Amino acid sequence: MDRRFLTVLGVSLVFALVVTSIFYQMTAGAGPKKTEVTDLTDMVVAARPLPVGMTVKAADLKVVKVAANSFPKGAYSKPEDVLDRPVVSNILHDEPILEGRLAPRGSGFGLSPIIPVGMRAVTVRVNDVVGVAGFVLPGMRVDVLITGQPPGSEARVTKTVLQNILVLSAGATIQTDPSGKPVNAPNVTVLVTPQQAELLTLAGNEGRIQLVLRNAGDQGVESTAGLTTSNLYGAHARAVQPRAEFDPFSGERPRSRPAPAAAPAAPVLPPPAPISNVDQIVVIRGTERKVETVSTKKSDEFGRIP
Numbered sequence: 001m002d003r004r005f006l007t008v009l010g011v012s013l014v015f016a017l018v019v020t021s022i023f024y025q026m027t028a029g030a031g032p033k034k035t036e037v038t039d040l041t042d043m044v045v046a047a048r049p050l051p052v053g054m055t056v057k058a059a060d061l062k063v064v065k066v067a068a069n070s071f072p073k074g075a076y077s078k079p080e081d082v083l084d085r086p087v088v089s090n091i092l093h094d095e096p097i098l099e100g101r102l103a104p105r106g107s108g109f110g111l112s113p114i115i116p117v118g119m120r121a122v123t124v125r126v127n128d129v130v131g132v133a134g135f136v137l138p139g140m141r142v143d144v145l146i147t148g149q150p151p152g153s154e155a156r157v158t159k160t161v162l163q164n165i166l167v168l169s170a171g172a173t174i175q176t177d178p179s180g181k182p183v184n185a186p187n188v189t190v191l192v193t194p195q196q197a198e199l200l201t202l203a204g205n206e207g208r209i210q211l212v213l214r215n216a217g218d219q220g221v222e223s224t225a226g227l228t229t230s231n232l233y234g235a236h237a238r239a240v241q242p243r244a245e246f247d248p249f250s251g252e253r254p255r256s257r258p259a260p261a262a263a264p265a266a267p268v269l270p271p272p273a274p275i276s277n278v279d280q281i282v283v284i285r286g287t288e289r290k291v292e293t294v295s296t297k298k299s300d301e302f303g304r305i306p
Contacts, residue, residue, distance in 0.1 A: 039067065039068040039069075040065045040066065040067060040068065041065070041066060041067075041068045041071055041077060042063050042064070042065065042077045042078075043063065043064055043065075043066045043071060043072075043075050043076070043077060043096055044061055044062075044063055044075070044076040044077065044078070044079050044081075044082060044096070044097045045061070045062055045063075045064055045094050045095060045096050045097065046060060046061065046062075046091045046092065046093055046094065046095050046097060047059065047060055047061055047062045047093070048060060048093055049090070049091065049092055049093050050087045050090070050091040051087065051090055052087055052088060052089065052090055052114060053086065053087065053111065053113070053114070054086070054087050055084055055085065055086050055087075056082050056083055056084065056085050056086075056087065056097075056102070057083065057084075058079065058083060061079045061082065061083075061097070063077075063079065072096050072098065074098040074099040074100060075096045075097065075098055076097055076099075082097050082102060084105055085102040085103060085104070085105050086102065086103040086107060086112075086113035086114075087101060087102060087103075087113075088101060088102065088103050088113050088114045089101045111168055111169060111189065114168065115168075115191065116191075118193070118194075119191055119192065119193060120191075120192055120193065120194055120196075120197040121168055121189050121190070121191060121192075122189065122190055122192055122196075122197045122200050122201065123187050123188070123189045123190075124144070124187070124188050124189075124190060124200065124204065124209055124211065125186060125187055125204070125209075126186065126187075126188055126209070126210070126211055135213060136167055136170045136188055136211070136213070137167070137170060138167055138168060138169050138170060139166070139167065139216075140166075140167045140213060140216065141164055141165065141166060141167070141213075141214050141215070141216050141218075142165050142167060142188075142190065142211045142212060142213055142214060143160055143162065143163045143164070143165070143211070143212040143214055144160070144161055144162035144163075144165060144190075144200060144203070144209060144210075144211060144212075145158060145159065145160050145161070145209070145210045145211075145212060146158070146159055146161050146203040146206070146207045146208065146209055146210075147207050147208045147210070148203075148206050148207025148208065149207075155228040155229050155230060156228065156229050157226050157227070157228050158226060158227050159224070159226035160222075160224045160226070161199055161200070161203050162192070162196055162199065162200065163214075163221050163222065164214065164218075164219060164220075164221065165190045165191065165192060165196075166190065166191040167188060167189070167190055167191075168189045168190060168191050169188070169189040170187075170188055170189075188211060281293075
């Protein structure tokens with residue numbers, strides 16, 4: 001074999017090894033550097049999904065190790081700090097237990113912990129026909145309408161009394177259905193202020209309440225004057241008849257009473273004839289008839305008639 005060829009082949013192999021070594025060192029240096037974690041701390045996470053309203057127990061928790069610089073703000077490192085506290089926001093499996101997801105210990109259970117300070121929860125009874133019971137879910141926003149008869153008025157009125165009210169629960173459900181299906185509930189609990197609670201309670205006693213769904217992103221409040229039956233029927237509405245008086249003998253209120261007939265007008269008599277001082281005497285002689293006039297005034301002593 002030619003010595004020159006072997007020399008060139010050897011130099012080529014050496015050059016290839018050098019280039020490969022340099023390329024390997026460059027690619028190895030550009031790769032992600034492994035970070036050695038030496039400072040770990042305990043963190044409390046949910047051992048299973050925790051729904052709103054439940055009270056946290058020991059079986060609902062577990063402790064995992066995380067890096068100290070990755071420890072979330074508001075998280076807990078000891079299970080004793082979260083035991084027997086109500087959940088106010090849904091917590092997923094393996095999600096850290098945060099301060100904002102729990103109510104203070106001893107604040108109650110069910111709806112009570114999720115009611116903000118200064119607010120009230122009022123239950124409104126609706127039905128499948130006039131309400132939104134078949135479509136309402138916790139977290140939705142509704143308007144409250146009342147239909148009734150104002151004092152001193154014969155017409156029925158529908159008026160919007162509350163707007164943009166938050167629904168806390170539908171029936172016994174205080175969280176949204178995971179499948180997004182509506183909840184058929186005859187009772188809907190809403191979050192209101194104390195003054196709104198009084199208004200809503202009075203409306204339920206005085207008339208019929210209906211809930212109207214609205215877009216959760218619509219925060220506007222519309223000013224409405226309300227509608228009466230006359231507004232609904234327009235020109236076809238008839239004048240309201242006065243309410244009939246209560247009949248104490250039959251115990252019923254008659255539907256209507258005819259108006260009493262007007263008394264006939266008294267006949268107008270002709271004015272009396274003026275009093276005259278002259279009398280008329282009819283004198284008949286045979287077939288002849290004659291009228292003579294005689295004065296009734298007395299004459300004085302001189303024979304004069306005044």
